[in-house]
Amino acid sequence: MRKPLIAGNWKLHKTLAEAQELARTLKDKLQDEQRCELVIAPPFTALAAVAEICRDSPLQLAGQNCYPATEGAFTGELSPTLLQDAGCHYVILGHSERRQLLGETDTFINAKVQAALAAGLKVILCVGENLAQREDGELFDVIATQMRLGLAEITSAQMAEVVIAYEPVWAIGTGRTASADQAAEVHAFIRGLLQGQFSSEVSESTRILYGGSVKPDNISSLMAEPDIDGALVGGASLDSASFVAIAHYPRPLRLAGQ
Numbered sequence: 001m002r003k004p005l006i007a008g009n010w011k012l013h014k015t016l017a018e019a020q021e022l023a024r025t026l027k028d029k030l031q032d033e034q035r036c037e038l039v040i041a042p043p044f045t046a047l048a049a050v051a052e053i054c055r056d057s058p059l060q061l062a063g064q065n066c067y068p069a070t071e072g073a074f075t076g077e078l079s080p081t082l083l084q085d086a087g088c089h090y091v092i093l094g095h096s097e098r099r100q101l102l103g104e105t106d107t108f109i110n111a112k113v114q115a116a117l118a119a120g121l122k123v124i125l126c127v128g129e130n131l132a133q134r135e136d137g138e139l140f141d142v143i144a145t146q147m148r149l150g151l152a153e154i155t156s157a158q159m160a161e162v163v164i165a166y167e168p169v170w171a172i173g174t175g176r177t178a179s180a181d182q183a184a185e186v187h188a189f190i191r192g193l194l195q196g197q198f199s200s201e202v203s204e205s206t207r208i209l210y211g212g213s214v215k216p217d218n219i220s221s222l223m224a225e226p227d228i229d230g231a232l233v234g235g236a237s238l239d240s241a242s243f244v245a246i247a248h249y250p251r252p253l254r255l256a257g258q
């Protein structure tokens with residue numbers, strides 16, 4: 001049984017004081033959450049302070065990026081080890097904003113995935129097509145390439161520490177969510193890729209999150225899809241009430257009473 005994972009990607013938001021306040025409120029409101037695994041990804045400047053607040057709470061920390069080296073002359077970069085030192089259990093890699101704005105390639109992202117896993121960090125690997133690719137019928141090719149190259153050299157055993165996040169670029173920050181059917185179709189496709197690239201066991205056990213304008217009012221219909229195992233939330237994770245409402249999404253009707 002895959003445990004649902006709800007992650008908040010704060011992106012380039014929150015001063016230190018704002019991040020601490022949000023983390024304190026989330027800790028207070030989500031203290032008893034057991035159904036879902038909870039992850040927040042504050043900006044680097046707030047990681048250590050937020051980690052202190054989240055100690056002894058269900059909230060785990062993620063870095064928003066890392067560099068594929070342990071240490072060295074890499075000005076402005078952070079290693080997986082430094083993220084762990086700041087209190088992170090996870091790192092988000094391959095986010096479309098980094099692919100688009102900073103030109104990150106699948107090969108570079110793969111180097112980061114390998115470095116993060118080797119250091120003992122869990123990885124949330126983001127994949128997703130842009131609008132032109134979807135309209136040109138390239139959706140499945142794009143996802144297949146991002147998965148194949150992004151997870152190159154990763155073993156089936158290491159996949160226990162990897163979460164995939166499907167984030168269609170056209171749905172990020174636009175208010176335009178993929179419908180539950182659209183998301184489910186791609187999630188099922190990704191599960192098939194995992195089977196081909198690794199094994200049935202990996203396909204069955206790997207969590208696949210959906211990201212792109214997830215809000216309290218659409219989380220339930222997304223989570224009702226059997227292949228959607230959680231959400232990577234951007235804008236709605238910046239507000240405690242909406243992130244808490246997403247984490248407390250009502251159980252899908254078909255599971256009620258179980």
Ligand SMILES: O=C(CO)COP(=O)(O)O
Pocket residue numbers: 009095167171172173174175211212213214232233234235236
């Ligand atoms: O990019 C995202 C999470 O990584 C999604 O962002 P929004 O929820 O703001 O669309």
